[in-house]
Amino acid sequence: MPPIPLPTAVPLTYYLILSAILFALGVAGFLFRKSLITVFMSIELMLNAVNLTFVTFSYQHKQVDGHLFTFFVMVVAAAEAAVGLAIILTVFKNRGTLAVDEIDSLKL
Amino acid sequence: MDAILFFLFAAIAVVSAINVVVQRHPISSALSLVGVMGSLAVLYLLLGAEFIAAAQMIVYAGAIMVLFVFVIMLLNAGAEKSPRKGWILTAVAMPLLVLFLGMVSYIIQRGFPNAPLVVFGQFTGGSPKDVGMALFTRYLLPFEITSVLILIAIIGAVVLARKEME
Numbered sequence: 001m002p003p004i005p006l007p008t009a010v011p012l013t014y015y016l017i018l019s020a021i022l023f024a025l026g027v028a029g030f031l032f033r034k035s036l037i038t039v040f041m042s043i044e045l046m047l048n049a050v051n052l053t054f055v056t057f058s059y060q061h062k063q064v065d066g067h068l069f070t071f072f073v074m075v076v077a078a079a080e081a082a083v084g085l086a087i088i089l090t091v092f093k094n095r096g097t098l099a100v101d102e103i104d105s106l107k108l
Numbered sequence: 109m110d111a112i113l114f115f116l117f118a119a120i121a122v123v124s125a126i127n128v129v130v131q132r133h134p135i136s137s138a139l140s141l142v143g144v145m146g147s148l149a150v151l152y153l154l155l156g157a158e159f160i161a162a163a164q165m166i167v168y169a170g171a172i173m174v175l176f177v178f179v180i181m182l183l184n185a186g187a188e189k190s191p192r193k194g195w196i197l198t199a200v201a202m203p204l205l206v207l208f209l210g211m212v213s214y215i216i217q218r219g220f221p222n223a224p225l226v227v228f229g230q231f232t233g234g235s236p237k238d239v240g241m242a243l244f245t246r247y248l249l250p251f252e253i254t255s256v257l258i259l260i261a262i263i264g265a266v267v268l269a270r271k272e273m274e
Binding site: 007008009010011012013014015016017018020021022024025026028029031032033034035037038040041042044045048051052055056058059060062063064065067068070071072074075076077078079080081082083085086087088089090092098099 | 128145234
């Protein structure tokens, strides 16, 4: 009986499916978590999943453009984290809570 | 070797991502998120994106996550009391999530019937030199706009987080 050959490389689609799994988990965290900080971390998870898609397609087309888009996404994520965490600090200072269902001033 | 590395770090990424979602305490979620970002950096290296892998570790796993952990410590955020939704919604949502992922995987496999194999070293256009060349020639305008965006973000963060003046 010949030995089963181990796969030496994986197709490109596996990377895309991994990206979809990470994005779906980010969406689940965004919808199900209660703490404002954890909701924010789920958004970062979704951004990372999209970055993986960009780099994968950059590999397929043998061009560097996808890497640059990933770079810009990282820069925007850094700016977003700075401003978002400042907003979370202000909300906590004013309301004394981080639970998203207790911060409902805009509700009718 | 490529396949072993891919499956190992893909598994670490998925398990850490699940941990981000299910952990009660924000600090545990933040540390799991660092695990996701580290394993994604390895996958970037496999795809030939050296510069992006380094930037991922420095900017995401370094700077952004330190900011998150710092704010969690500053606010003294404890564990969540109870999940927001009841267990019925969770029981309905989990099969739907799996169904959605299955459909997405099917569409991806159908869309790329003969996708190329990812072999380490086949694409070497992701070095800092190549990224820098593209960044300062074709993408010069977005790069400059990015610097303005960061300046605005700095000012915004300072204005939002400062003490209220009487």
